[in-house]
Amino acid sequence: MKTTLLILASTTLVSQLASAIPPLPPEGKRWVRNEKFSDEFNGTELDSSKWFDHHPNWTGRPPGIFLASQVSLGDGFMKIQSKKLEEKMTVRGVDYDIAGGAVVSKTTDAHFGYYECRFKAAATTMSTTFWLSTRKQYPVPGSEGDKFGQELDIQECIGREGDFKGKYFASGMNSNGHFWYNPKGGETQDLRATEAKVKTEKLASEAFNTYGGWWKDARTASFYLNDGEPKDMVFYDKILDEPFPHPMGLNMVSETYPFPWIELPGKEELNDPERNTCYYDWVRSYILVDADAPTPEGVELVPLYEEEIDLSDAFDSHEPVKNIIIPFSYKANQDRNIELQIRDSEGKVIGESNFKALTGYANTSKTIELKDAPKSGSYTVTATLSALDSDDAKPLASDEIKTLKLGK
Template identity: 30%
Template sequence: MLPLVLSLMAVSADEPDRSAWQDYKVDVRVPIARSSERYPLSDQANKGGWVRYDPMWDEFTGAALDTAKWHPTNPDWKGRQPAAFLPSNVRLSEGKLHLTMRREEPPEPLRAEGYHTFSSAAVKSTGTVLYGYFECKARAMRSHGSSAFWFYRAEQDQWTEIDVFEIGGGAPEHKRRLYMTVHVFHTPAVKKHFQIGGIFEAPWDLADDYHVYGLEWSKEEIRFYLDGHLVRRGPNTHWHQPLHMNFDSETMPDWFSLPREEDLPSTFSIEYVRAWKRADQPSAAGKEERR
């Protein structure tokens, strides 16, 4: 996520009613059987009428990142200090995308801007998307560096964000916590930033293994899933802007604290990311852009 407040509390009178958001205490250890790779894990019968959306579907089986779909860094942001995003920390191997955090000095131009000691990684989609179901299978890094799957777009008249997860996989008290947050930085109707966040406490350390994380984003509602189980939902009151998809790792000194030298390098690995659109919502696709 972009570098503003980390508190999960409301900060604006423009914020919608937090009580409308619901968290679910479900036993995610109960497996949901996957009978088809064609549909979201939470909807194997495809009751939602999901159709594969290729621009944001990637199994990461190639020899290199598909630059038609992804930037090998975030072209609009150099990272959360002190760590700087470096494309050299992004690689594909064994059918997975790997984002690595290291203890190393960034190049001089970045040091002059205040980056130091650490490097990290980011990939950002070249295109934007409005509504859909988005699922990744990933393993968080086991350090104080963050592992994140999120959507955002910062425009002059509108800036919104959906954080599917942020995980501090090696940070004490955070290892089992799945942080899910929605932000509005500004819109024509909202002039002050607010955020609404939730936490799901998993029964295991999230860096121990790969898990399936899902976002169902419609005009009416936003839903978050872990291993096919619905863990959080709320009304979609503000998130109607086409957004870029992102995976990244950041230093979070005021939240997870800085990584320990003995824990680095550490790697956030993504086995796949899959995307679907509803067959009955073709109008949403017309609003998407690429750059």
């Protein structure tokens, strides 16, 4: 049987991490951008191939109504502006006197993956939100007519505090997983996942923040505020063992919350342009593919990362073996070349590998076969990321293990 050695190495970062990145992917996987649910909002009009400027099957929670007139693009942002209506609007017998807005994906096939959005909340009690949901109900397998829907709230917030129960929604990250259970002949039940909230002192309207959600599978998700430590969630599973199996649509919405839980916004704040607008800088979505699998069609090569390569961050002593597994991660804005080398104490290259690194953020490994049977001692491992098919030898990024010990 062929013997291999797993190298875990200490690293020195060459550069700072980008301002927003997905979590480290699972071993052997790579994050690639899912363009259907991504937008940098750098134009002057909403991309109508991706987004509705309203919600296709929801008018809004009274007294707030979604109006396309409140959605705009400019200065690199997608904006939703609230206002107090001069005259009430009545839709299907329901009265509305506050205008909000909704930007909603046209497709509803967002499935397992990472979804993140950078935004600054309006400084009112209107919501600023980022979430996924189904737009229809699905039958509960094995039941006699029961149905269910899914809702994954990555961030729900308001922009100011006050004397009301829900004032905590003005800060931090408030994530929820709703299993909407509709038993035949009964009322819909909101069966919620385990709580996953991140508390902060700063209001959501004071600065831009990045809110990310990793929908891992039909049972679990994790949430990240500004790329911090994850908050994990387990979906309610007393009805179905896998309660979140279906794809969903993506939503960015400013709405009114139910009074008296959240105080309704007053006319002064609703009509104040310094307070009444939420700003969405971008939304980005990613799917996991095998690290060496071809990049799926439709992946736009938008520079998302500060490109880097990182060897693993610990190492140990091992018996000398000829085939050495080197684990590493990299971030690349386009296909790149990676070179891995192992050198002895005299600087002689005793093993190396050159290969193409595909676009994205990958966590993978390569096996290097040494030229000669290794002896006990200290070795150096280097990794470089460089332009593909280029005569320029200068690396874009590099990392090095100062000492790899073989033998006791």
